[in-house]
Amino acid sequence: MKHFYEIIIVGGGHAGSEAAYAAARGGSKVALVTKKKDHIGVMSCNPAIGGLGKGHLVREIDALGGLMGIAADKSGIQFRLLNKSKGPAVQGPRTQSDRLIYMQEVQNVLNRQKGIDIIEAEATDIIIKKGKIEGIELDNHIKIEALSVVLTTGTFLNGVIRVGKESLQAGRIDDFSCLKLARKIRGFGLDVGRLKTGTPARLSGNSIDWDKVEMQEADENPSLFSFMHKKPFQRQVSCGITYTNEETHDVIRKNLRKSAVFDGTITSNGPRYCPSIEDKIVRFAEKDKHQVFLEPEGLNDDTVYPNGISTSLPKDIQDTYIRSIKGLERVKILKYGYAVEYDFINPKCLKSSLELKNISGLFLAGQINGTTGYEEAAAQGLVAGINASMYCKNEHPLVLDRSEAYIGVLVDDLVTKGVIEPYRMFTSRAEFRLSLRSDNADRRLTKKAWDLKIISNERKKAFDRKTKLIQELIFTAKNKSYHTGGLAKLGINLKKDGKKRSFFDLLSFSEINKLQLTTLWPEYFDYDREIRQNVESDSKYSFYIERQAYEVQKMKTNIGIKIPQSFDYSKIEGLSSEIKTKLKDLSPQHIDQASRVDGMTPSALMLIISKIKLLKTIA
Amino acid sequence: MKDTIFALSTAPGVSALAVLRISGPNAFSALEKIIKGDFPAPRVATLKKIVWGGDVIDECIVLCFNSSSSFTGEQVVELQIHGSQAVIKKICAIFLEKDFVNLRPAEEGEFTRQAFYNGKLNLTQVEGLAELLSAETETQRKWSIDTYSGTLSKDINKWRDILTEILSDFEANIDFSDEDIEPINVSGKIDELMVLMKEKEDMYKRVRVIKNGIEIAIIGPPNVGKSTLLNRLGNRKLALTSEIAGTTRDIIEAKLEIKGIHVTFLDTAGLRETNDILESEGIALVKERINKVFSRVILINEEKDIDELGVAIKEKDMVFKSKVDKGNHTKYKGLSGKTGRGVSELINEIEKFLPNINRVSGIITDERQIKKVKETKGVLKILKKGLEKGEEIEILAEECRRGVRFLDELEGKIDTELVLGNIFRKFCIGK
Numbered sequence A: 001m002k003h004f005y006e007i008i009i010v011g012g013g014h015a016g017s018e019a020a021y022a023a024a025r026g027g028s029k030v031a032l033v034t035k036k037k038d039h040i041g042v043m044s045c046n047p048a049i050g051g052l053g054k055g056h057l058v059r060e061i062d063a064l065g066g067l068m069g070i071a072a073d074k075s076g077i078q079f080r081l082l083n084k085s086k087g088p089a090v091q092g093p094r095t096q097s098d099r100l101i102y103m104q105e106v107q108n109v110l111n112r113q114k115g116i117d118i119i120e121a122e123a124t125d126i127i128i129k130k131g132k133i134e135g136i137e138l139d140n141h142i143k144i145e146a147l148s149v150v151l152t153t154g155t156f157l158n159g160v161i162r163v164g165k166e167s168l169q170a171g172r173i174d175d176f177s178c179l180k181l182a183r184k185i186r187g188f189g190l191d192v193g194r195l196k197t198g199t200p201a202r203l204s205g206n207s208i209d210w211d212k213v214e215m216q217e218a219d220e221n222p223s224l225f226s227f228m229h230k231k232p233f234q235r236q237v238s239c240g241i242t243y244t245n246e247e248t249h250d251v252i253r254k255n256l257r258k259s260a261v262f263d264g265t266i267t268s269n270g271p272r273y274c275p276s277i278e279d280k281i282v283r284f285a286e287k288d289k290h291q292v293f294l295e296p297e298g299l300n301d302d303t304v305y306p307n308g309i310s311t312s313l314p315k316d317i318q319d320t321y322i323r324s325i326k327g328l329e330r331v332k333i334l335k336y337g338y339a340v341e342y343d344f345i346n347p348k349c350l351k352s353s354l355e356l357k358n359i360s361g362l363f364l365a366g367q368i369n370g371t372t373g374y375e376e377a378a379a380q381g382l383v384a385g386i387n388a389s390m391y392c393k394n395e396h397p398l399v400l401d402r403s404e405a406y407i408g409v410l411v412d413d414l415v416t417k418g419v420i421e422p423y424r425m426f427t428s429r430a431e432f433r434l435s436l437r438s439d440n441a442d443r444r445l446t447k448k449a450w451d452l453k454i455i456s457n458e459r460k461k462a463f464d465r466k467t468k469l470i471q472e473l474i475f476t477a478k479n480k481s482y483h484t485g486g487l488a489k490l491g492i493n494l495k496k497d498g499k500k501r502s503f504f505d506l507l508s509f510s511e512i513n514k515l516q517l518t519t520l521w522p523e524y525f526d527y528d529r530e531i532r533q534n535v536e537s538d539s540k541y542s543f544y545i546e547r548q549a550y551e552v553q554k555m556k557t558n559i560g561i562k563i564p565q566s567f568d569y570s571k572i573e574g575l576s577s578e579i580k581t582k583l584k585d586l587s588p589q590h591i592d593q594a595s596r597v598d599g600m601t602p603s604a605l606m607l608i609i610s611k612i613k614l615l616k617t618i619a
Numbered sequence B: 001m002k003d004t005i006f007a008l009s010t011a012p013g014v015s016a017l018a019v020l021r022i023s024g025p026n027a028f029s030a031l032e033k034i035i036k037g038d039f040p041a042p043r044v045a046t047l048k049k050i051v052w053g054g055d056v057i058d059e060c061i062v063l064c065f066n067s068s069s070s071f072t073g074e075q076v077v078e079l080q081i082h083g084s085q086a087v088i089k090k091i092c093a094i095f096l097e098k099d100f101v102n103l104r105p106a107e108e109g110e111f112t113r114q115a116f117y118n119g120k121l122n123l124t125q126v127e128g129l130a131e132l133l134s135a136e137t138e139t140q141r142k143w144s145i146d147t148y149s150g151t152l153s154k155d156i157n158k159w160r161d162i163l164t165e166i167l168s169d170f171e172a173n174i175d176f177s178d179e180d181i182e183p184i185n186v187s188g189k190i191d192e193l194m195v196l197m198k199e200k201e202d203m204y205k206r207v208r209v210i211k212n213g214i215e216i217a218i219i220g221p222p223n224v225g226k227s228t229l230l231n232r233l234g235n236r237k238l239a240l241t242s243e244i245a246g247t248t249r250d251i252i253e254a255k256l257e258i259k260g261i262h263v264t265f266l267d268t269a270g271l272r273e274t275n276d277i278l279e280s281e282g283i284a285l286v287k288e289r290i291n292k293v294f295s296r297v298i299l300i301n302e303e304k305d306i307d308e309l310g311v312a313i314k315e316k317d318m319v320f321k322s323k324v325d326k327g328n329h330t331k332y333k334g335l336s337g338k339t340g341r342g343v344s345e346l347i348n349e350i351e352k353f354l355p356n357i358n359r360v361s362g363i364i365t366d367e368r369q370i371k372k373v374k375e376t377k378g379v380l381k382i383l384k385k386g387l388e389k390g391e392e393i394e395i396l397a398e399e400c401r402r403g404v405r406f407l408d409e410l411e412g413k414i415d416t417e418l419v420l421g422n423i424f425r426k427f428c429i430g431k
C-alpha cells in the first residue's frame, strides 16, 4: 500500500511540531511521523521556555505564527523577564511551564490545524533516488512517499543513556533509541558526529524542606511570549533556590571516577554552558558553592526539577550528594539523573534553507543539527517547515538575515561555522543585538510571515493596529520639541548646546522620570505600555542603530568596487562554503553582482569588500 | 585558477648573480620544463642546467619551496642565475613563450600580495616589509624587521586579548545574569590598556623624529670654525671656508648616521651684527631655523661669546670651545675641526640626546596604524566614562565591540566564539 504526502516530518519533538505546524499553515499536506503520539511536545529536560537569547527566539517564532509562544503562555506558571535591570535589547522573557499543560497545548494546536496527519510509527529508512528524496519507510515496512522530508529526531539517533556504569539504548529515559535510521544516515556520506548532554534527578516536592531555601517569585507584571496574549493563563508559583556546599563537592570529588563522563566512557562534547555538576566541581575547584534552582514541574505535579546539578554519577552517589544540600536532607528522588549521547549531523552540510546540500528535498532541524534547547529546535523546525513547503511549491526559501532576526543568526552560524559542541543561542551571538529586540520581533518579521501566508488574519490585524499606533506615537514625539533651558526648569539637566530636544529624544534618557514626562506631554501615558516600550527602546538605541545603518550604508556605497579576476574566495574566513562555491562558479565582476548572489549576507559582503580593500592598500 | 607570476628579484643591471623568482600553482611545472634529471628536493640548493630547445641557457642554483613552507604560500621556485642581461632576457622570453606553462610577469608587490592573501603575512607584517625594503638607516632596518617578524602583531594580540576580556565580562553579565556570576570588574583592565596605547602614541612621536631624522645646527661667532667642523663631520669640503669673517652665508648641510638615525648638521651664517643687508637677511633666516632644530652645537672662542651671540641656551644644546688645537681657556670641552680632536666627544654628547626606541615591544611606524590605536583609545575613554555614569552594559558592550573592530582593522580577526570561550573559561556557568 502506498501513501502520499507533500511533506513528511519525522519526530514530534519541538522542532518536529513547529515544522509540521508551519508546513501545514503554508498549505502543504503534512504527515507527522513520530514514535509515540502522546509524547508529542514532551519537554525532555527542564520545564521552562525562554531565557536570554532563547526568549528572543520564541518571540520571533511567534511573530512568524509558530506555536511555541502560545503553548508556553498557556502553560506558564512563573513568568520572569530576565535582565530587567538592563536595557530592553538584552531582556529575555522566560517562564516555567506546567509540563503536562505544555504538552497538551502543543498537541491541541497540531490536532486543530488542518492538513496534518499524525502517524504513530518509527521511521527506519529514507528513500532517495538520484540525489532526491522520495519518501520514508516505517518500522512496519509501510512506505510513505513525499516530495520533501524534514528529519527532527532530536537526541534519539543512536541515543545512549548513561548513569554511572549502567548504560542503555534510548534517546530519553523510558524511551527508545533510533538505531536503524541512524545506521542509514551514516551511509549517506554526511559528517556525522556525537554529542552529549545531561539532566538532573527529579525530586518529590513534598519531601523538600521549603522553609530552609530562598524563594523566587514570578514577576508582578508578567511579559508573555505571544504578541496575541496579554495575561498569564495559569496561577503563578514561586521556585526555590538553594546551594551545594563543601560536603556535596567532597562526595562528588571522591566519586568522580564513577561518572560516565570522567571514567572515559563518554568522550563526546557536552555543552560548556550547561555543565554537569561533576564538570563544575572539577573546572571551578575554587568555588565553594553552586546555585541550585528548585523548579516545580507543574501545578498538579509533585515533581521538582533541581536546575544546576545534572549528572551521570551512579544512583547511590546521586542519593548522597543531593541529600547533602540544604533543604534536600530528606528528599525523595523520583527519577535519577543521566547523560545521553547521540548522533548529530554537522550542519555545514546544509544550505541556509536547512535543506541538505547533496539530497534535494531533505531538510534537517533541531538537535540533529547539533543544537541544544527547545527554542533553538523550534526555531529551526519553523524554518525547515516553511522551506519544505516552499520547496514543494517550487518557490524561493525563506532565509532570514543576521541583521533581521536571531533565527537568522542561528541558521547562519550553524550552516557557516558548523558545530563542535552543542550550540545554544546567546544575545552576544547577534552583532545587531540592539536592533534585534524581543519587543520588536513582530515589527521585524510579521510582515514577512503575512507575505508567506502563514499567519492568520486575526494576527495580521492586531499587528497592523500596533504598528499604526507606534508610528503615530513616534511621529508626534519627534515633533514635540523643547529648549534645554525650559527642560532645566523641570529638573531635566541636559548639555546646553543650543539644540532643541524632541520628546522622542528625551525618551532615551533613563534619568528622566515619569512625572517629568507627564508634565511635558500628559497624553503620552494614554498609550499602552507595550506601545510605549517599543518607542522607548527605539529612542534609547537610535544613535547606535543609526551608526550601524550608516555602516551598512557605507557598505552599499562600495557596490561599484571591482572584484579582481583571480579573487580567491576560499581564503576568506567566515564565508559559508555554500557562498564560496556560488561565488566561485559565478565569479561576479563587482560587489553589486556579488550582493545579488543567492544567500549573500551583509556580513559576508563586508568580508569580501574588506579583503579587496586590503589587497589594494598593499598593492 | 590563480596566476603564476615571475620576476627578477634582484636589481636590474649587470651583476655577478641575479635571482629570478616564480610563484604560483604552475611554478614547479615551469621548472620541470627547463631542467633535466631529478626534480630538486624542496629547500635544497641544487645545481642545474637550464636547457631550452636543446640549448644550455645557463647553469644555476635552483631552490624550490612547497606552498606550505614558502613565503608566498604558493609553490615557489628561485633561480640563482648569472647576472648577465642576455641570460635574464633569454629566460624571461622562454617563460613568456606561447607553449610554455602559463606564467606572467609579476606586478609590483605581487609576491607580498600573494603572501598576504594566503594568510602568510598579516597587514602590519606587510607594512613592516614595505618599511624594511625602504629602510635607509640601521634603526629603521631594525624596527621594520621586528614588525615584519610580528612583534607589533604580538602587541595587538595582547590588546585584543585584554579588550576581549573586558567584552567577555560585559557579555557574561548580560547572557548569564540569572546565574551567580561575579559583577563587572573591568576598570583595571581599561586603565592597563590605556597605558599600553599611550606608550605606543608616545613612541610614535619618537619614531617620527627618527624616521624624519633630526637637525643639529652649528652656531657660533663668525670665523669660529663652524664650516671646518662641518667639513670634518661630512668628511669632505662642503662649506666655503676662509679667514675672512662672514664667509658662510647660506645654510649648508652635512648628513650623518648616528646610532642608526639620520642627523643633519646645519652650518649657519656667522651670527654677528652686520651692515651688509644681504648678510643680515641671511642671519634672520638662520635664527628662525635654528630655533626649530633638535639641538645646537655652540662653538665659541671665549666664554663671553655665548652672551654676544644672543641665543638662549636650551636643554639639548652643546657648547664647545673651538680650535682647541690652539689651546682652551674656557670651562667648556674643546674640539678642533681641523685636527679632529674632540669630535668623537661631540658625537658622544649627541648620542645621549637621541630618542631611544625600546625594541622589547612592537613599533608603530605609520599614520594608518597610529590612527587605529587612537580610535581604540577613544573607545576606552567612552567605556570609562560610561562605567562611571552607569551606562547600560549592552551599550558598553557595543562600544567595546567597536574597539575590537578597530584592532581587527589594524590586523586580524575576532569572532564571538572567542568571547564565549573566554566566558566559559572564566566563569562557572550553567544551572
Ligand SMILES: Cc1cc2nc3c(=O)[nH]c(=O)nc-3n(C[C@H](O)[C@H](O)[C@H](O)COP(=O)(O)OP(=O)(O)OC[C@H]3O[C@@H](n4cnc5c(N)ncnc54)[C@H](O)[C@@H]3O)c2cc1C
Binding pocket: A010, A011, A012, A013, A014, A015, A016, A033, A034, A035, A036, A039, A040, A042, A043, A044, A045, A046, A121, A122, A123, A124, A152, A153, A154, A155, A156, A157, A171, A172, A178, A181, A197, A198, A199, A274, A338, A339, A340, A365, A366, A367, A368, A371, A372, A373, A374, A377, A378
Ligand atoms: C537528557 C536530556 C538533557 C537535556 N538537557 C538540556 C539542557 O540542559 N538544556 C537544554 O537547553 N536542552 C537540553 N536538552 C535538549 C532538549 O531537550 C532538546 O534540545 C530539544 O528537545 C530538541 O528538540 P528536537 O525537536 O530536536 O528533539 P526531541 O525533543 O528530542 O524530539 C525528537 C522526537 O523525535 C522522535 N523520533 C526520533 N526518531 C524517530 C524516528 N526514527 N521515527 C519517529 N520518531 C522519531 C522522538 O520520539 C521525539 O519525539 C536535553 C535533552 C535530553 C534528552
